[in-house]
Amino acid sequence: MFSKILIANRGEIACRIIRTAKRLGIRTAAVYSDADAGALHVEMADEAFRIGTAVAAESYLSIERIISVAQRCGAQAIHPGYGFLSENADFAEAVEAAGMAFIGPSPAAIRAMGLKDAAKVVMEQSGVPVVPGYHGDNQDAAFLSEQATDIGFPVLIKARAGGGGKGMRRVDRPEDFGAALDAARREAEAAFGDGAVLIEKFLQRPRHIEIQVFGDRDGNVVHLFERDCSLQRRHQKVIEEAPAPGMTAEMRMAMGEAAVRAAQAIGYQGAGTVEFIVDVSDGLQPDRFFFMEMNTRLQVEHPVTEAITGLDLVEWQLRVANGEPLPKRQSELAINGWAFEARVYAEDPARGFLPSTGTLWHLSFPDDEVRIDAGVRQGDRISPYYDPLIAKLTVHGATRAAALARLTEGLIQSHIGGVANNLEFLRRLSQQQDFAAGHPDTGLIDREVETLAVTEAPDAAAVALAAVLSLGILRKRPAGDPWLSLGHWQIWGQATRTVTLDRGGERHDLRVAARGLDLFAVHIGGRVLPVRIFGRFDGGCHAEVDGRQLRLLLLETPHGLTLLLDGQAHDFHLPDPLDGEAESAAGTDRVVAPMPGLVKLVRVQAGDAVSKGDALVVMEAMKMELTLSASRDGVVESLNVAEGDQTAEGTVLLSLKPEAA
Template identity: 60%
Template structure:
């Protein structure tokens, strides 16, 4: 077994590799950039080495620096994780030349599968079915149009060096072909430095099904069955499952055999994935799937394979890299149960899936209901430099219905504030009828985008609950004066309180009062609601209206509150009735980004005194510079951004200390 492994990655995959290494007694070395100095993977590893500034191009993509870190720490192997340098054959060569084991396939295998056209030609030669199309080198537009007409519209233009949907265009007719080709070539050239494209038949009812393969240095190759990754948005996977719903055993055998052939054709060693596209227009058939590409690394969705096979794929990687044969033969592998993985991101589904940045003021993940692979924790920052993944939520059950129900329940228990997440979007997917009935398909999300991304407005009783919490009415009364116990006491009238909340920029007036033990009445924006309320635990309440009881969890911040319930979440701010209109508009103690942009200049440090009107932040957005000034005299309490950071509209950049008393802990949620 290897003695010490350097993980050339970050975030959840670095943490996941470190945990398996620790279980096997393998020492670990983490690497980190400026932005990741206090990251979770750094604290989990036995050692950690700084490798450069925050941008990935200056740190995690610096192969020489990473190899030097491995040599300095005495690591005998480098695990690249996925992304970054994991499929860079030159890096694999450099690692090997330095006398260090690269935990992955050979550079020759990576190169063989690196270009889609060459890989498909190789697969055709190996007897693996390939999508009808043109995969040659000729790039003349007239020639490619002729090929598209020969294949038959609709066709798919794909960058041969592409990935992640870049350089990809669907074309419905010959009239649209030239413009789409030029657009794809421009995007491919910008993204990959290679404008060449290939043309393929577009499958109208596609299912994206991939096979996990594993090889060793002794000529053995096995497959660990399939994963269905059809639930996608913009060619990015959203929820994956294993096995694939509706998969006939005949097709499973044929697809597994084809995947093993593909891996053996390039003498593959280590973990890899053969991606196929299947035509599901008439159900899954053994003769209706075709090779798309091979990923010569561990996949993000590998946990669902682990869940149904009982195999730790990272452990297999370490054993194969140590020179051991595969731990199991093909006939020793079998499917047990069903598993799902949902990718929890810091992004705003309601605003076109705009990535979110900021500090996670609160993070509570459903570890009692699911396996959670995460690389962040409460207080960590989601920066603009890397993929904004917060966690992968993985559930397993004896059957598909149970595993999916567990996933839906787990997503409903995700509680994150400080940045917007896609948790509600993911949960809505888990109850979408086509998906529930086992009909995942690559176009499903786009067809149902509106219903999946439009948030549920808070009910009046939910807003009343927010008012009770933010006013302090739910806090235990400790005063001995009997008059002090009468919150909202009014002479000659019923006792009531009044607050004004901010919900997404709208001011909502709410008056409320107790009507008995655990009973309340409230007038929300002019309409009355009566409800019962009982406390289940710290900041968890059972709210009852018209005989229906629902559980809500409250996460308070600094004069703001996020309520989680029914698989949704709502954020409220408390409006100060004594504040002037200018103060309310300015956000009072908060300096907020008025639009997405770059923090070009930052003139603020915690503890510094500032004067009203003093320039504190200069933002660059839409080719313009915008100066943000202090809304009043005061002292900087928190600086929540860094110079050079890209931020979204509504992100809190700075917080001033309250004019009276000490600042409260916690950070308000953006938006």
């Protein structure tokens, strides 16, 4: 076995690989950019080396720098993780040319599956069914539009390179095809350096089911059963499970054999995933699945396969890369129970899942019966440079119902303060009726997004509690001070404080009066609510509001607080009364950057007349492209950015004025 490996990645996958390597007695070397100098994976590794700036192209995507560091530290092999260079055949080739082992498939196998159009040809020749569509070399926009019409709308435009939903657009109408093609090409070029696309028929109610495969250098290939990854938004997976609900033994065999044939066709070795789209209009049928693509790497969702098989897939990767045979034959593999994985992101579901940046002032997950894969700690910062994944929660149970209940409870017991996050969205999704009944499909989230992503406004009791707790009454008081022990009591009448809370742009001005030790009256909306605080515990307390007893958790940040109450998380900002810029820049007259990012396109100039809904600026940040549109009719009064500019969150990009009468 290797004595030292270098991990050419960051975040939770780097931490994941380090844990297995330590268990096997393998020393690890990490790499980091300037943005990750204090990251968890750097702390966990035996050694760590700086490879460049925060910009991925100058660090994690630099083949030369990574190879140089690996040689410098004496690594015998390089593990690419997933993302970045993991499916880059040139990187795999450079690793081998430098005399080290690449912990993944051969460069030839990566190239064979790297371009989706070429991969589909290989699959057709191997007897693996593929989705109807156009997979040729002609990239003329008019020609592709004709092909889409012949295939029949809706269609899916897909980048032929890469994965992760980048360069992918669904098009429902012929008149929308041109703009969608431009956006898909632009995104694909930025993500993979290849703007070529293919066109496929979009199945109206499909499921995304993938098969985990493993091959060794002796030509042996096995499959480790399926994962259902149908719960997606923007073609990115949200909750995955294994096995797939409703899967029959006949269909599992058919899909497994097809995946093995796919891997054998390209002499595959190491971990890989063959992804299928499944037409479930008549239920799961053995003749209704179609090859989409093969990911020539470990998948983000591999923990659910580990949970149902009891295997460590990273250990398998290391052994295969070291020249060892597969640890088990197909007949020795079996499914045990059910598993789910939920991806926790720094993003705001109520704002179209915009990525969120900032400091994780509070981060806690349940300790029991939940596997946590995270690359960040409490106090770390979510930067705009990389994927905003915070953690993955994986649970296992004897049955699907038991595992799903455990997932829901694990999400309820997870708490994050400091950045917007999707915990509440995931909790609702785990309880969504169709999903809970075992009927997921790739369009479920889009159909139910208004219900799943809605931000429930706090009731008067929650606002009153937030006002009281914003005074800091749960903070530890110095012992032995008789004056502080009296709390907010004073001799001459009641002590009162005016408290201003902001939640999502909604302002609450309240008056809090102290009636005694831990007794308050909160004046809110013409009402007076009595509040009593009691039963303090670490991180929270019990309270009585207007005769109702509640248990709550409090997460404090430098600029506000998060109240966890009745299974809901309510974020409140405490405006600085001395801040003259408190007025939001997000009014109808100004278009602001909703997150730090790069200005990709500016579609207007000063003086241009625009209509409500017109695209004005296209931004890119955290692997996401966002189009900012006009909120009303008007004229561009001023334009403050140009293409290629880096902007901070809140930057005023342009201003509008009413059209002349």
